[in-house]
Amino acid sequence: METVVDIVGNEEAKVEDSIAALNKLNPTSQRKIADPVVYQLVRVDGNGRLVPATEDEVMAVEDLLEDDKRENRFVSNSGQTVECNTNCEHDLDELQIKASEGLPLDNVKLDAEMSNVRPNPEAEFEKVNVQPEQSVALLAPTVDHGSVFQHEGSSKSSNELVENETSTSAVGTSSKPDFSMLKGEIHLDNLTVKELQETFKATFGRETSVKDKQWLKRRILMGLTNSCDFSTTTLVIKDNGVVKKGKEDPEVGSSSENRESSPNFHDKEKENHSNASGMESQNYLVVGNYESENTNTEQRATKRVRKPTRRYIEELSEGESRDSCAKLISSVGHHVYSQPSTIMHVTPVQKVGLDGRWLIRRDSLGGSGVQVPYVSRIRRSRPRENFMTLMPVTSSDKLHTERKVELKKEMKNLDSFENSDDDVVTMPAANGRMRRKHHRPWTLSEVVKLVEGVAKYGAGRWSEIKRLAFASYSYRTSVDLKDKWRNLLRASFAQLPAEKGMQMQSSRKHASIPIPAPILLQVRELAEMQAQVPPSFSASKFAGDTGSDRNSVHE
DNA sequence: GTTAGGG
DNA sequence: CCCTAAC
Numbered sequence: 001m002e003t004v005v006d007i008v009g010n011e012e013a014k015v016e017d018s019i020a021a022l023n024k025l026n027p028t029s030q031r032k033i034a035d036p037v038v039y040q041l042v043r044v045d046g047n048g049r050l051v052p053a054t055e056d057e058v059m060a061v062e063d064l065l066e067d068d069k070r071e072n073r074f075v076s077n078s079g080q081t082v083e084c085n086t087n088c089e090h091d092l093d094e095l096q097i098k099a100s101e102g103l104p105l106d107n108v109k110l111d112a113e114m115s116n117v118r119p120n121p122e123a124e125f126e127k128v129n130v131q132p133e134q135s136v137a138l139l140a141p142t143v144d145h146g147s148v149f150q151h152e153g154s155s156k157s158s159n160e161l162v163e164n165e166t167s168t169s170a171v172g173t174s175s176k177p178d179f180s181m182l183k184g185e186i187h188l189d190n191l192t193v194k195e196l197q198e199t200f201k202a203t204f205g206r207e208t209s210v211k212d213k214q215w216l217k218r219r220i221l222m223g224l225t226n227s228c229d230f231s232t233t234t235l236v237i238k239d240n241g242v243v244k245k246g247k248e249d250p251e252v253g254s255s256s257e258n259r260e261s262s263p264n265f266h267d268k269e270k271e272n273h274s275n276a277s278g279m280e281s282q283n284y285l286v287v288g289n290y291e292s293e294n295t296n297t298e299q300r301a302t303k304r305v306r307k308p309t310r311r312y313i314e315e316l317s318e319g320e321s322r323d324s325c326a327k328l329i330s331s332v333g334h335h336v337y338s339q340p341s342t343i344m345h346v347t348p349v350q351k352v353g354l355d356g357r358w359l360i361r362r363d364s365l366g367g368s369g370v371q372v373p374y375v376s377r378i379r380r381s382r383p384r385e386n387f388m389t390l391m392p393v394t395s396s397d398k399l400h401t402e403r404k405v406e407l408k409k410e411m412k413n414l415d416s417f418e419n420s421d422d423d424v425v426t427m428p429a430a431n432g433r434m435r436r437k438h439h440r441p442w443t444l445s446e447v448v449k450l451v452e453g454v455a456k457y458g459a460g461r462w463s464e465i466k467r468l469a470f471a472s473y474s475y476r477t478s479v480d481l482k483d484k485w486r487n488l489l490r491a492s493f494a495q496l497p498a499e500k501g502m503q504m505q506s507s508r509k510h511a512s513i514p515i516p517a518p519i520l521l522q523v524r525e526l527a528e529m530q531a532q533v534p535p536s537f538s539a540s541k542f543a544g545d546t547g548s549d550r551n552s553v554h555e
Numbered sequence: 556g557t558t559a560g561g562g
Numbered sequence: 563c564c565c566t567a568a569c
Contacts, residue, residue, distance in 0.1 A: 439563070463557060482558070483563070558569075 188217045196220065440475055442484055444526040449473075450481055450488075451523055459485060488519045 191199065196216035200208045203223040210216060442450075453465035462478035462485075470476045 460558070478557070479559095480563080482560095486560085556569105559567085560565100561567100562563100562565080 188220060444523070446470075446473065446476065447484070447488070447523055447526065450484055451519060453481070454485060488522070492519050492522060 186199065188196065188199070193211050193213055193216070196213060197208055197210070199220050200206075200210075200216055200223075203220050208216070208219075449469045450465070453461075453469035457464045457468070462482045465481055466476065466478040470481065
């Protein structure tokens with residue numbers, strides 16, 4: 001029986017302390033939980049920060065726990081057969097099912113743990129801020145909503161459930177759902193706290209002492225509709241079924257009030273939730289494409305998943321669990337980079353007239369989805385570093401814009417840098433050893449050339465590429481090219497699906513221009529940037545470079 | 556002289 | 563980027 005506290009940010013130390021402390025208190029409570037996750041009731045403020053729960057909130061939770069205790073007592077006494085109720089493990093089962101249905105693993109795991117935890121007579125916190133759907137299962141395990149609100153042709157088991165309920169109705173006077181009192185229309189907004197509590201009881205079959213109207217309404221709504229659509233607080237109960245009433249009723253107090261607090265609470269849940277589990281971000285990745293820019297769609301906050309915050313992204317990148325992170329990224333990568341063939345086609349074509357546009361014009365390459373870019377903080381602290389490798393591939397979102405700005409700066413710098421050289425950066429020869437002789441950031445044009453070169457001559461023909469494509473870049477040796485290419489590959493999470501592996505290994509490595517799409521995407525990004533950079537850059541550079549290969553070669 | 560890879 | 567081993 002561990003006390004369930006909660007993770008606040010990544011204060012792992014604290015967490016560990018907590019665990020240690022708990023173990024001291026309950027030496028026998030080690031349990032089978034491999035890596036105990038500890039919770040503390042928190043909420044997320046507008047800035048996405050975690051804030052310790054207020055007393056009230058804690059109270060609400062404790063109340064809830066009391067309910068659970070009561071419930072458990074009842075259960076054990078009555079031998080109630082309602083699923084999930086007689087035995088906590090049923091909860092586990094249910095959760096496992098959920099897991100197999102694709103719910104974020106972490107969450108499931110957490111929930112599973114929670115359901116494993118027996119209510120502690122002593123003060124105990126439980127995590128309330130879970131996703132609504134799961135909250136229902138967690139906080140009101142008494143009811144199998146799907147079964148209780150069965151419609152006509154329900155499954156056998158459902159019927160059994162109901163039968164059980166009726167048969168045991170004599171036992172529990174008040175501890176089971178009683179929908180008889182939920183007939184007709186219910187205007188949650190019009191109900192008093194007490195009435196809400198009644199409704200709650202009718203819904204979940206247990207009493208609650210929570211007095212928070214919002215909370216009650218939410219729980220009830222979730223419980224009855226089995227969804228987290230709070231857009232309406234008016235329900236119609238018909239034949240054991242719940243029908244949500246038209247949302248649009250602009251009843252002053254109701255919808256507006258709902259609106260106001262709804263996003264709050266809900267977002268809190270969401271954010272906290274996602275903070276707690278990295279896996280959640282996968283939802284973001286898939287769902288949260290740039291369409292979310294639409295203010296309209298944002299209204300349906302319940303269905304739209306918010307784009308992860310920058311901070312979240314960073315934390316994720318930095319992530320403790322490199323594994324899941326990597327997986328996540330790469331899997332996304334595959335998704336996004338999934339048009340290599342298209343890209344490849346175009347690449348090798350522009351033989352001479354490389355003006356950088358062939359990269360720019362490509363819409364198809366454009367934002368095909370939002371990804372959580374891998375932004376390393378470490379990297380960020382070194383803005384001058386070759387940013388190519390840092391280029392997260394992303395589409396139009398704030399991040400994108402921000403990066404654009406950054407890149408623009410880069411471009412300018414590089415521009416002047418490149419133009420003003422000849423004498424390289426002969427790094428301050430410092431004392432004895434000069435740390436990086438010529439440290440030359442790769443410019444867009446160079447990268448483009450490289451990519452092109454590889455496209456034309458094949459990876460590995462570095463000297464050739466050097467000679468033909470980098471004739472005017474005396475400072476780039478064939479080795480440099482090779483290194484750069486390698487870096488590009490790495491930076492692009494080179495492990496493209498099977499495709500690449502196949503090509504690289506089976507077929508001729510040099511002939512088939514195996515340019516990893518990610519690289520092209522990166523280049524494209526740069527090209528986009530470049531397109532918005534003062535013409536001095538693009539024009540001069542591209543015009544000058546491409547024309548002829550064997551230009552002046554000052555070697 | 557080139558390439559491939561490790562540092 | 564640098565250095566080297568291995569072509």
